[in-house]
Amino acid sequence: MKNKVHCLEVWGDLACFSRPEMKVERYSYPIITPSAARGIFDAIYFKKEYDFYWQIESIELLKPPKYIALRRNEVKDKISASEVQKWMKGTKAITPLWADGTRDELGTDQKGRTQRQTMALKNVRYRIHARIHSRDAKANLNAMNAQFERRASQGKCFYQPYFGCREFPAFFELVQDDSETMPVDIDLDLGWMLYDVFDLSRANDAQAKPAISVFHAQLKSGVMQVPDYESEAVRKTENDNVE
Amino acid sequence: MLNEVLAHAERAGIKTEPGFSVKSAKWAIVIGKQAEITGLISLGDGQNGLEFGCCPDLSPSEMIAGSLTRSQFLIESLAVVAFYYKEKADEKEIEKYRIKHDYFIGLLAQAASDCPELARAAAALNSSEELQKLANFINNNQPKPKPTDSVTLLIEDSFPLHSTTWHDWWRNHRAGGNGNDVDKTQNKDLMRCVLTGNTIVPVDTHPKIKGLSSVGGLGMGDVFIGFDKEAFQSYGLDKSANAATDEVTAKIYAETFNQLINRQSIRLINGLAVYWFGRELANPDDDLFAELESPTEPPAGQSTRPKAMLNAINDGQRPDLLENYYYVMTVSGQSGRVMVRDWQQGRLTELLENVNAWFDDLQIIARDGGQLAPPSKFLAVVGSLVRDLKDVPAPLINDLWRTALNKNKPVSNSAFAQALMATRKAVINEEAQNHARMGLLKAYHIRNKGDCYMNTQLNPGHPSPAYQCGRLLAVLADLQYAALGDVGAGVVQRYYTATSQAPALRIGQLMSNAKNHLNKVGGGLAFEFENRIGEIMSAMTQIPKTLDLEQQSLFALGYYQQLADNRARMAENKAKKQAKQNQADGEK
Numbered sequence: 001m002k003n004k005v006h007c008l009e010v011w012g013d014l015a016c017f018s019r020p021e022m023k024v025e026r027y028s029y030p031i032i033t034p035s036a037a038r039g040i041f042d043a044i045y046f047k048k049e050y051d052f053y054w055q056i057e058s059i060e061l062l063k064p065p066k067y068i069a070l071r072r073n074e075v076k077d078k079i080s081a082s083e084v085q086k087w088m089k090g091t092k093a094i095t096p097l098w099a100d101g102t103r104d105e106l107g108t109d110q111k112g113r114t115q116r117q118t119m120a121l122k123n124v125r126y127r128i129h130a131r132i133h134s135r136d137a138k139a140n141l142n143a144m145n146a147q148f149e150r151r152a153s154q155g156k157c158f159y160q161p162y163f164g165c166r167e168f169p170a171f172f173e174l175v176q177d178d179s180e181t182m183p184v185d186i187d188l189d190l191g192w193m194l195y196d197v198f199d200l201s202r203a204n205d206a207q208a209k210p211a212i213s214v215f216h217a218q219l220k221s222g223v224m225q226v227p228d229y230e231s232e233a234v235r236k237t238e239n240d241n242v243e
Numbered sequence: 244m245l246n247e248v249l250a251h252a253e254r255a256g257i258k259t260e261p262g263f264s265v266k267s268a269k270w271a272i273v274i275g276k277q278a279e280i281t282g283l284i285s286l287g288d289g290q291n292g293l294e295f296g297c298c299p300d301l302s303p304s305e306m307i308a309g310s311l312t313r314s315q316f317l318i319e320s321l322a323v324v325a326f327y328y329k330e331k332a333d334e335k336e337i338e339k340y341r342i343k344h345d346y347f348i349g350l351l352a353q354a355a356s357d358c359p360e361l362a363r364a365a366a367a368l369n370s371s372e373e374l375q376k377l378a379n380f381i382n383n384n385q386p387k388p389k390p391t392d393s394v395t396l397l398i399e400d401s402f403p404l405h406s407t408t409w410h411d412w413w414r415n416h417r418a419g420g421n422g423n424d425v426d427k428t429q430n431k432d433l434m435r436c437v438l439t440g441n442t443i444v445p446v447d448t449h450p451k452i453k454g455l456s457s458v459g460g461l462g463m464g465d466v467f468i469g470f471d472k473e474a475f476q477s478y479g480l481d482k483s484a485n486a487a488t489d490e491v492t493a494k495i496y497a498e499t500f501n502q503l504i505n506r507q508s509i510r511l512i513n514g515l516a517v518y519w520f521g522r523e524l525a526n527p528d529d530d531l532f533a534e535l536e537s538p539t540e541p542p543a544g545q546s547t548r549p550k551a552m553l554n555a556i557n558d559g560q561r562p563d564l565l566e567n568y569y570y571v572m573t574v575s576g577q578s579g580r581v582m583v584r585d586w587q588q589g590r591l592t593e594l595l596e597n598v599n600a601w602f603d604d605l606q607i608i609a610r611d612g613g614q615l616a617p618p619s620k621f622l623a624v625v626g627s628l629v630r631d632l633k634d635v636p637a638p639l640i641n642d643l644w645r646t647a648l649n650k651n652k653p654v655s656n657s658a659f660a661q662a663l664m665a666t667r668k669a670v671i672n673e674e675a676q677n678h679a680r681m682g683l684l685k686a687y688h689i690r691n692k693g694d695c696y697m698n699t700q701l702n703p704g705h706p707s708p709a710y711q712c713g714r715l716l717a718v719l720a721d722l723q724y725a726a727l728g729d730v731g732a733g734v735v736q737r738y739y740t741a742t743s744q745a746p747a748l749r750i751g752q753l754m755s756n757a758k759n760h761l762n763k764v765g766g767g768l769a770f771e772f773e774n775r776i777g778e779i780m781s782a783m784t785q786i787p788k789t790l791d792l793e794q795q796s797l798f799a800l801g802y803y804q805q806l807a808d809n810r811a812r813m814a815e816n817k818a819k820k821q822a823k824q825n826q827a828d829g830e831k
Contacts, residue, residue: 076473078473117582192439
């Protein structure tokens with residue numbers, strides 16, 4: 001039997017759910033992805049030792065997608081973790097992450113800054129339906145559901161939920177009664193959409209390897225049904241679902 | 244987006260495979276039976292050259308793999324094939340061309356095993372005498388070819404590029420190449436393709452999108468999917484594994500997009516709107532994007548093309564348009580990457596309604612009255628807001644583009660403010676008012692304010708006092724001209740700005756001047772002017788003290804439409820007078 005489905009209404013000024021093929025010059029999907037939606041639920045209630053993940057059931061689009069173009073100067077390179085460890089041990093001198101400089105000054109075009117565009121969504125609002133999917137058969141789901149409801153209804157979260165990028169905060173409210181707001185009446189075939197970056201069948205930690213999964217996303221009358229991660233509709237990297 | 248490009252490729256039957264590409268050649272070196280060069284001919288229209296659908300193609304990474312200098316096969320630059328370079332070329336450059344030239348000949352000689360006629364081409368290009376002959380052909384040609392122009396071979400009246408005999412050799416050659424893209428796909432983890440959902444081996448480097456150099460792209464091309472900088476990669480995924488796609492899929496989307504750029508794109512100053520349809524249009528004239536770019540002027544008394552198409556659909560004459568879709572992507576280049584600025588898709592009928600609404604909303608009476616101004620080109624609307632098109636900020640163009648493609652989208656405030664400012668400037672400088680700009684102001688009131696009184700022509704019953712004030716100024720200017728003739732700086736040049744901002748302050752003064760003008764005009768004309776002024780005054784409940792920007796634009800529209808009406812009336816009176824005169828002359 002399926003666990004209780006919770007509903008959150010989420011909204012914010014800006015959002016960017018970058019398409020993987022357009023994540024350098026970012027272009028957002030017109031609707032929140034299941035993984036970004038999972039992230040919002042995780043921000044409110046998640047405990048690694050409870051061994052569960054949030055299974056998104058459906059997403060309702062409450063405001064039509066509107067895009068806004070943002071351009072920012074960003075850096076080209078990243079600080080490597082091993083370098084930082086060497087700095088901490090004092091075996092190597094600290095070198096700054098160059099935020100500017102020409103190719104001649106830096107000796108490479110792999111460092112310095114570059115201008116990147118973000119085609120973000122503005123003024124977004126969704127209703128997300130999700131349930132706790134426990135990997136542990138003995139888990140006390142009732143207690144977990146109650147904990148989530150208590151936290152969500154009080155506006156508690158471990159960190160500020162966000163819409164795709166941390167600079168775009170998401171605000172939330174637990175929906176306990178049937179809401180009167182109807183989804184925007186649009187139909188869209190979005191093609192293959194990113195489902196999740198990690199293998200949800202396993203407990204992932206900070207070192208977890210990515211395992212890209214995709215699904216055929218369709219918006220019907222403003223509602224996107226999200227298949228279960230375990231279903232065949234979700235195409236995963238692992239060989240268990242390979243044609 | 245890219246999945247729609249792939250879907251288009253499938254529908255249009257665009258088939259491509261790695262190692263092959265569509266290319267154009269501007270020139271052909273003619274090679275005779277005796278392995279001699281007999282001429283150099285220009286191909287195609289002389290500008291874009293002749294397109295060949297299946298040319299051998301090495302990717303940029305394949306060209307430089309293994310630190311070997313390579314050339315393309317069968318189609319290359321004149322510098323490589325004819326060893327023809329600029330006089331200023333330095334030794335290093337000449338050496339590079341020589342190596343590439345030798346490589347090109349080497350490929351021809353190797354491919355001769357499958358395609359024997361290529362041996363003649365190899366021999367001809369290897370002979371210094373024949374190369375000298377070729378240099379003479381090049382130098383004697385007018386216009387003189389450039390070393391960078393693309394060239395192919397024409398051996399005994401047939402292009403090897405049209406033949407398929409070398410295809411297998413080329414596939415094998417490419418697959419056996421050192422460090423080619425085929426090799427790079429070995430020993431890689433399987434991933435899910437983000438465009439097709441299939442399990443694939445991700446390709447490292449994606450093919451380039453060409454044709455964006457005019458909109459910020461690089462001459463050598465830009466990539467849609469490229470993660471060449473560390474900060475672009477996430478989750479420890481390497482390069483293009485961040486958006487895994489296989490080699491064939493990458494090739495298809497790039498090839499298709501390149502073809503679309505060449506055939507179906509509109510330049511929007513700093514972006515390129517590339518469009519396609521769900522089904523090929525039965526009639527090329529149905530291309531609504533081309534209509535937006537350059538609308539056809541309808542014959543007098545007939546509807547614009549979008550309206551005619553809409554009518555045809557409603558009459559059941561064009562069922563083929565009902566089940567078709569459109570897709571339009573606006574792109575530009577940025578540091579070697581393709582940047583998507585906008586994406587729109589929908590039913591063709593929706594597009595038709597939207598484009599029709601755009602032309603309807605912009606439609607306005609011509610400044611000399613009488614008839615409607617011809618439909619404005621999209622870029623003419625953009626250009627009407629600034630002195631020079633290149634000064635238009637990119638967001639403003641994108642915004643107007645979206646407004647043109649969506650009848651429910653209001654005109655942006657920035658476009659409106661620019662239009663109002665330019666209108667005022669034109670009035671003061673006594674320049675002819677721009678039809679597109681006045682149309683945009685009219686569209687603003689229709690779309691943003693739901694002004695149902697706003698017509699293409701003068702509407703004496705418009706309820707806005709600001710509109711009526713504009714009309715009044717036009718009539719008073721007309722009266723002044725009738726009384727005093729050209730006085731240099733008339734009431735318009737002196738009082739337009741002040742009256743359009745604070746009418747109550749100026750109109751009293753203008754009216755007292757008008758009394759003098761009426762006295763001077765006298766007779767029936769004065770009576771007519773009095774009637775016109777009286778009609779405008781009676782349409783106003785009060786003269787507003789100040790006008791905000793929106794009201795100022797109503798003032799501008801009232802002034803413009805009244806001026807057009809005055810001119811039409813003048814032309815009509817003149818025609819009547821002339822007719823009377825002709826009649827009187829006839830009676831005499």
